[in-house]
Amino acid sequence: MPDSDYSEVRKLHLFSQMEDAQFGALMRGAYVQNFPPQIELITEGDPSDFLHIVVSGAIELFSSWNGRDTSMATVRPVSTFILAASIKDAAYLMSARTLEKSRLVLIPSQDVRAAFEESSSFAKAIVLELAQCYRSVVKNTKDLKLRTSRERLANYLLRQKERSGSLAFDLALEKRRLASFLGMTPENLSRSFKGLEAYGVKVTGNHIVITDLDDLTRFAKPNPLIDDFSV
């Protein structure tokens, strides 16, 4: 494994406190692979052979049922995904595909479970990571159940504004994927954007400008217990 990948992965909360020996052992068993866009890396229902780490590119997690499918999350570097399945040695609940050309580190799940048994600092890091993941999904459920699609979009835009630190930013996702992530159709998203123009949102292609933050905020009513990443 190239040194740059090694050190990038080492910096993750999940691994940063781990003993050198344990981390080295994990990495020796790991694979580094590059994938072209639109490759299905994981199919839901399959046994979880590897813990995945995105080093560059972007990964979409999605799920299907009865001919429908929905975007569950987008994973960006540097982060892990499907940790819970690896630890539990259970089937994947979500599928994953590359959105762009992506570079992944794959750690055999059984190595992860072995390290988890041996290293208490790793076990502790996993606890914090899983607690964070759990809380993210709970917040997402609240977003879905308590808000209309237009409100979800408005709050999504405010979160993106926070992330970018600017009132003007580009959408990180194609609109069709954003629509699916927010739990609506592309047509509905298109109309929701139109509807938010009245509250100071200007859309040009995938470029967004918030022209009246107060107005949008009054409409969106963002809440830390749903919208703050860190809470």
Next chain:
Amino acid sequence: MPDSDYSEVRKLHLFSQMEDAQFGALMRGAYVQNFPPQIELITEGDPSDFLHIVVSGAIELFSSWNGRDTSMATVRPVSTFILAASIKDAAYLMSARTLEKSRLVLIPSQDVRAAFEESSSFAKAIVLELAQCYRSVVKNTKDLKLRTSRERLANYLLRQKERSGSLAFDLALEKRRLASFLGMTPENLSRSFKGLEAYGVKVTGNHIVITDLDDLTRFAKPNPLIDDFSV
């Protein structure tokens, strides 16, 4: 703490592998309390002072935003709730109220975090518990995003059928709470039940009889990656 509570709690996966000394220390700092029905035990946003364990009764986890609220889960004995917040020392994301007269064991969150630091067997149990919780919420999100409300109800009935081991069973929740849990209004639930009569569901008050399992299953299309508790 009464011996019967002590041993009930001890049996939970979360504590069963823990060293006696550590478990004893946790229990010495714990409180046992009885609550009447309809008491709000936890308000979302508050700091997480205690890990809660239901020993008897039933607890509803719910969330509110902008004047709306939704039922997130029902917790039945013997189980813990809000573990993630306790571990992360973060604010509660959900509120909790008793549905019935309930008996709870409350363990100060800082004791839980101390035990988590000291006991690697406890840390490992927490990992498995959180991974399970995470996967449950992911399944719930799939249910919400991929299915219509009537499909969610149909699959809910099939899950209850599995739990009860019989084609005839009583609903464990008031219908209004079930509606909220499934993400719909009571009126819509009422009509969804009506709609399922055509697929072999007989409803009398809170008593359900599935008269044509094949037909209902064909309609509901249950999927282990959404509906199986253990997966």
Next chain:
DNA sequence: CGCAGCCTTGACAAATGTCAACAAACGTGG
């Protein structure tokens, strides 16, 4: 009995999805 809360029903409104058409953006091969 009489009240209060829950459930159901009907009528209606709002939100969201579907389908079809078209425009705009993108990538590929000539």
Next chain:
DNA sequence: CCACGTTTGTTGACATTTGTCAAGGCTGCG
């Protein structure tokens, strides 16, 4: 560089789903 086809986004018309409001029935309990 352009022409072409493919994909994505938008728009309109319409259907379906879901929510809202109001009324009435049922049930349980003081």
